[in-house]
Amino acid sequence: MSxxxxxxxxxxxxIVTGAGSGIGKATALAxxxxxxxxxxxxxxxxxxxxTAAGIRDAGGDAFAVAVDVAEEASAEACVKAALDRYGAIDAIANCAGIVRNGTAMNTDLATWNLIIGINLTGLWLMCKAVLPHMVERRSGSIINIASVGSLVASPSNAAYIAAKGGVATLTKSMAVDFAxxxxxxxAICPGTVPTPLVINHYMNRGEVDPNDIAAGIAATEKRYPLHRHGRPEEIAALAVYLASHRESGFMTGSLLPIDGGISAAAWQVGQ
Ligand SMILES: NC(=O)c1ccc[n+]([C@@H]2O[C@H](COP(=O)([O-])OP(=O)(O)OC[C@H]3O[C@@H](n4cnc5c(N)ncnc54)[C@H](O)[C@@H]3O)[C@@H](O)[C@H]2O)c1
Known part of the structure; x- marks a missing residue:
């Protein structure tokens, strides 16, 4: 399909933020x-x-914009560039994000502010920039990449979990205010998808040996009831569904786990 x-x-x-890598890249391509x-x-x-070249090579229409979602002027400039080029914005997929290790006790304030600044405040700033246009048109779909960490915690991930919890409730707030x-x-709540973000995170946590990344990542798949990690294309397919008013027009304010079953499990048989 082109x-x-x-x-x-x-x-x-x-608009897709974080379109240069991982889930955002797969979403933009989809x-x-x-x-x-x-x-x-x-x-x-x-x-x-x-990524934009990949879309054009497949017969589509795309262009690239540099944005730091955590900077209000940059977020506004990104939306303006989109409107200047395409005249309207029907959907935004907020995929930009980062992760760092740390508990509530050993996370330093700079790291906390960095994670919240990009994953939560940055996502809000992109929405804030695009909402006046969507309100004027009486139409729009906001797709936020939250996390299974919006629903349940994982170890030594305090700032990230807090940010993703915020994304979940901000999504509900926007659903109510702008319906x-x-x-x-x-909000899409993915489980592990082995992107650069995850591989670095697991290496920093000592779960994955940099000399054998594939084996380390494979070992962590056993946490999931389906015994595998997700693929970026599987998350992107859900984002396409949410972007389509025809298909998902009755869905708003929903948090959608796509996580191999991990958020459904208290524990797994045999463990
Ligand atoms: N991979 C997973 O297992 C997983 C699970 C749950 C949620 N998520 C979320 O999915 C989203 C995408 O993550 P990913 O795994 O594809 O990671 P990734 O590292 O492959 O891609 C993230 C992209 O965001 C960009 N980015 C980072 N900071 C930015 C900023 N300030 N402004 C604009 N762009 C910025 C990066 O350059 C990168 O291209 C993130 O929000 C992440 O928290 C990922």
């Missing part, structure tokens, strides 16, 4: 493949350009 008019998102335009004109936004412009304007807000 941007030629047959796709599930044909005729729409979307949006583009389903016919959305796609703004690939990332703090790493080179990687965002590569009268036909704007939907939903």
């Amino acid at each position: 941007g030629g008019g047959q796709g599930r998102l044909s005729g729409s335009a979307a 949006f583009g493949a389903e016919g959305a004109r796609t703004v690939c936004a990332d703090i790493n412009l080179e990687n965002a350009e590569a 009268p304007y036909n704007i939907r807000a939903n």
Whole structure:
């Protein structure tokens, strides 16, 4: 499927943050493949350009924008660039994020502020920048990449879990406030998807040996009832569904785990 008019998102335009890597990259590629004109936004412009080129090579319409979501002026400039180019924004997928280790006791304030600043405040700033346009059009879909960590905690992840919990409740807040304007807000709560973010995080926690990353990552798959990790394309498929008003038009304020069953399990048989 290309941007030629047959796709599930044909005729729409979307912003994807974090589009240079991992889940954001897969989401941007999926949006583009389903016919959305796609703004690939990332703090790493080179990687965002590569994603946009991938969409164009497949016959879609995309361009890249450098954005630091944690800076209000940068978030506003990103939305302006999208509107200047495409004239409208139907959906935003907020995928930019980072992770650092630490409990509530040993996380330092700078790390706390960094994690909250990008994962929660940055996500809000992108929504704040795009909402006036969506309100004016009486239409929009906000897709926030939260985490299974929005629902349950994992060890030594305090700031990240706090930020992702905030994303979950901010999503509900926006769903309530903007439903009268036909704007939907939903949060996707992925379990582990072995992207650069996760691989570095697991290495920093000592769970994965840098000399044998594949074996280390594979060992952590046993935590999941389905005994495997997710793929970026599986998360992207849910984002496409949420971006499509035709398909998900009755869904707003929802937190959607896509996590191999881990948030459903108190413990696993045999463990
Ligand atoms: N991978 C997982 O297992 C997993 C699980 C649950 C939630 N998530 C969430 O999914 C989202 C994407 O993560 P990923 O695993 O694809 O990671 P990733 O590291 O592959 O991609 C994250 C992208 O965000 C960009 N980014 C970081 N800071 C930014 C900023 N200030 N402004 C703009 N862009 C910025 C990075 O450059 C990178 O391209 C994150 O919000 C993450 O918390 C990931």
